[in-house]
């Protein structure tokens with residue numbers, strides 16, 4: 001398979017969580033172009049699961065890739081830029097999918113002793129595909145249920161050939177955060193007759209930023225980011241509605257509960273201060289990605305000895321990943337894979353170095369053989 005072409009084709013058609021219809025069709029066509037003798041293919045919502053029967057199986061080893069894009073307008077200027085206005089593969093899931101397809105081809109050509117499953121999972125960026133996919137595996141597709149599971153995420157800051165991970169906690173646990181403020185709007189010239197939701201939202205945003213600095217132990221870590229804020233309709237009407245959209249990241253459930261408690265207290269205070277109604281919706285939340293210590297050590301040792309690959313012992317990051325639902329139930333491993341891009345994840349100019357596709361499928365296939 002031409003993995004660069006596959007990556008570019010997929011890059012052109014980014015679709016957000018549970019809308020990955022074209023992506024699913026494209027993946028299924030590729031999977032059906034492979035020799036089918038050792039394969040079983042199953043569709044799950046907008047995702048795909050493929051089993052490759054092993055030669056002498058005693059367990060099932062899985063590889064998981066995410067398949068969704070983000071609502072960002074691409075600014076790379078590349079000839080294979082997104083054809084879906086306002087959407088882009090800005091988190092590397094196009095590279096992840098091409099890598100998974102390359103691995104699948106290798107598994108078909110040279111099967112493992114064990115059974116292998118490749119999961120093309122929707123909705124990693126939100127609202128989360130891993131949890132319902134895991135439920136489906138457990139209840140309706142037990143013969144695909146893995147005993148071990150691995151996944152990678154591109155790392156713009158590392159050169160191609162670098163893999164980075166650590167035993168234990170790798171990614172934070174997360175909660176989305178949506179806050180709506182409603183009050184009495186009106187004429188811009190009569191502020192004393194209104195409750196201005198733009199001003200209330202601005203104050204709320206600033207107060208939310210005190211939670212991490214004032215309420216979380218400095219030796220712990222947390223992030224509260226508001227990535228989107230909107231209010232009002234036009235320049236000379238005082239806004240009757242404002243909305244904040246953000247995310248909370250912590251390293252444990254206790255800190256997550258504490259941040260949420262403070263968010264709620266501040267919102268109640270803003271209601272009082274600005275005579276308005278404030279509602280909070282936590283959207284979806286992900287468990288932390290907790291690498292199996294033994295599997296992570298085996299991986300790092302394997303990578304250190306692998307020609308053309310550099311192994312790095314990384315620190316944990318405040319990124320979120322619904323892969324955490326897998327690691328909570330099955331021994332699992334996630335690692336970063338370098339793609340040397342000047343622009344980072346979730347940036348409109350993210351431009352991964354595609355030469356990673358010449359390395360990773362073989363590297364993962366060889367690692368799977370050792371498990």
Ligand SMILES: CC(=O)N[C@@H](CCC[C@H](N)C(=O)O)C(=O)O
Nearest residue numbers: 125126174175176247319320321
């Ligand atoms: C790897 C990565 O970038 N993942 C996303 C996951 C987002 C989960 C959810 N939508 C949230 O914002 O909490 C990330 O932003 O870390």
